[in-house]
Amino acid sequence: MTGIHAPRSAAWESRVRDSFAAQAMMANMGASLGEVAPGRVIIEMPFAPGFTQQHGFLHGGAVASVLDSACGYAGFSLMDDESAVLTAEFKINFLAPAAGDLFRFEGQVIKPGRTLVPTEGRAFATKAGAETLIATMSCTLMAVRGRGLSG
Amino acid sequence: MTGIHAPRSAAWESRVRDSFAAQAMMANMGASLGEVAPGRVIIEMPFAPGFTQQHGFLHGGAVASVLDSACGYAGFSLMDDESAVLTAEFKINFLAPAAGDLFRFEGQVIKPGRTLVPTEGRAFATKAGAETLIATMSCTLMAVRGRGLSG
């Protein structure tokens, strides 16, 4: 499963990059878009002390936030020009503490539905050069049309 | 279902308040502990422009982060003095945009298991004096003993 699909908008990449740039929370976290393909998005982020929990690791909610954006933009990259993207729900499993210097978040579309778009995400932490899978996400997006929301 | 149960630690409330105070992300978001009872925790937070998504609402991940803390501390309030709390997984459903001036997050324990503690969370937004349910969470916590983590 590659997560690569045919885009419905010729401007899919700029739509993704412009919308990501408008997410104040991602900028605040120091998260940046990496590789972007139709149906697949990577976000990277260095360790951020302002987003930690009580043991000094990244807060699970911080991991979930970036994975939600990765899944959301993976889905948004396949939506048409009239659609905004909303997250209907997601589930996240935490596999290991979010300890490391650098974090990578992958979102990919499982099925490019016209209204509902199921996606999956994986988060990895790099510490001393070794990468560990720290969380998996299952996320349902909804394409919303004609409500005046810019993507 | 009240979410009120018998605590296993005499110091349950200070354990919850001290651990919450150590979550840098909650302070960064402007989130503060409200009412705390054994098995039930409330967190409040004003609108925070640094934690928004592309339409100017609170990011779904921000909502998830505070709900995760509300559920986590609801569970931690019932754990014994030897236990730290970890989130094994959570699922969140988004019901309405996180638009408003003030947000309230409730976490409560469904079953006070010794190792696994299932909890539920609800997030509400207040706008122009009216409160709306914006998200529901189902979360599984794990009590971790003897690993040298302070709660």
Added chain:
Amino acid sequence: MTGIHAPRSAAWESRVRDSFAAQAMMANMGASLGEVAPGRVIIEMPFAPGFTQQHGFLHGGAVASVLDSACGYAGFSLMDDESAVLTAEFKINFLAPAAGDLFRFEGQVIKPGRTLVPTEGRAFATKAGAETLIATMSCTLMAVRGRGLSG
């Protein structure tokens, strides 16, 4: 939260009962509709030895199946005459073994959206006269229109 809402179809109750009667799996399990209200549905079922797991309790999937139907018909009771109901996703937490003589499954709508309908379910087991909460479900339904599916 009562789960009671205004129905969109005058025939909501017969639509629910007729569709439930068409679910071969529910009949096969011995499950029957109990109280039905707009946005809220109860299903009951005696212990069924043909639907057990390796320890002799009801299989978690059997519990999930009836909860899915309870949530599905709670949502379907609020849909218009043109809509069929599909389950987009659900999550279930298991709190106790499904041991007992009689089981009760409650489904209720959290928000009666026109396209997506988030619902919640609770499953209870009665053993020696005492009722125990054995599972909770969070379920997202989708109203599907004009595809020739009868509800």
Added chain:
Amino acid sequence: MTGIHAPRSAAWESRVRDSFAAQAMMANMGASLGEVAPGRVIIEMPFAPGFTQQHGFLHGGAVASVLDSACGYAGFSLMDDESAVLTAEFKINFLAPAAGDLFRFEGQVIKPGRTLVPTEGRAFATKAGAETLIATMSCTLMAVRGRGLSG
């Protein structure tokens, strides 16, 4: 991610096959174990009219039941001789109607934890020779020791 890991029990395969054979519901559905490896289990099942929903497709709960067993035995295959397996929770996303002649269910371990074992499942339907992904599952298992449950 292959899902193949080192087993903790020399008898892992017979433990899996014996326990699966004790699940009355799987036999009732006509489900049978296919390929079994440490951390990865396949279950197959022909279409079963007694397990359908109102449109004549397999009930979502039936799909969930077999995926739960596939995930459960993938996890159980890595547990030690003292452990029984319980499902703590699962989430399932439905991608397409469960229409077809033959169904295949894959469960695989994501991380072989000693107490909690996160797993993932995929369900496929074969119709007229073509296979379609119809559902994905994210499931958390728990290894339970010393409670007198046989696996």
